[in-house]
Amino acid sequence: MLERKFDQMLRIRTTGLREWKNHSTHFNRYEATPYKALQQLFQVYKLKETDQLVDFGCGRGRVPFYIHHHFQIPVTGIEVNDKTYEEALNNKISYRQQAKHILAPIKLKYGLAEQYEVKKSDNRFYFFNPFSAKIFKKVVSNIMNSLEEHDRSVDIILYYPLKEYKQVLKKHTSFYLMNKVRVPDAKDKKEKFLIYRYKSKD
Numbered sequence: 198m199l200e201r202k203f204d205q206m207l208r209i210r211t212t213g214l215r216e217w218k219n220h221s222t223h224f225n226r227y228e229a230t231p232y233k234a235l236q237q238l239f240q241v242y243k244l245k246e247t248d249q250l251v252d253f254g255c256g257r258g259r260v261p262f263y264i265h266h267h268f269q270i271p272v273t274g275i276e277v278n279d280k281t282y283e284e285a286l287n288n289k290i291s292y293r294q295q296a297k298h299i300l301a302p303i304k305l306k307y308g309l310a311e312q313y314e315v316k317k318s319d320n321r322f323y324f325f326n327p328f329s330a331k332i333f334k335k336v337v338s339n340i341m342n343s344l345e346e347h348d349r350s351v352d353i354i355l356y357y358p359l360k361e362y363k364q365v366l367k368k369h370t371s372f373y374l375m376n377k378v379r380v381p382d383a384k385d386k387k388e389k390f391l392i393y394r395y396k397s398k399d
């Protein structure tokens with residue numbers, strides 16, 4: 198009920214699943230972060246007007262549109278499933294009709310998250326288990342390389358965090374766990390967000 202209500206409010210269609218057919222086990226299926234979880238996250242965790250968020254494996258774009266609507270900041274979504282990407286583009290057209298006044302750009306890119314060139318202005322990175330830990334490690338290493346070139350404070354937000362993702366951050370990066378946000382009344386203990394922070398050297 199809540200899912201459809203929020204979709205209607207944003208004028209997008211993001212409910213449902215999409216499984217991969219005959220594809221590498223490295224890529225996970227499409228499933229959106231529940232709106233209830235996003236509501237809870239952003240009651241506790243705020244984005245500033247100078248922030249720019251990237252959703253790796255954005256699916257139909259729920260997270261970028263939701264954030265753009267609430268915080269009016271630049272957002273980027275990367276998606277490698279061509280049908281899902283097409284749906285995200287249609288959602289953008291429809292969402293934009295009621296969000297013309299928000300100047301911040303919404304960029305949707307078709308392609309592999311591990312090949313995305315991290316921009317020096319990107320500082321918030323969102324993951325809802327889009328792919329294997331091996332690919333996650335590569336994406337995180339791209340973020341770390343960008344930090345070496347352009348030192349800045351950066352957050353990585355994990356929804357429904359898997360042990361393997363947490364291990365990558367612990368073993369291979371200097372990100373530390375800054376906050377944990379649980380989804381109210383969740384039956385599954387994994388229904389939570391972990392927010393990891395890298396602090397600028399300044």
Ligand SMILES: C[S@@+](CC[C@H](N)C(=O)[O-])C[C@H]1O[C@@H](n2cnc3c(N)ncnc32)[C@H](O)[C@@H]1O
Nearest residue numbers: 224227228229230254255256277309310325327
């Ligand atoms: C669990 S969904 C998350 C969707 C969205 N981030 C959200 O939270 O609502 C994961 C998405 O990542 C996409 N994906 C999987 N592997 C990918 C890759 N290597 N590069 C880009 N997208 C990928 C899938 O097609 C799927 O749409």
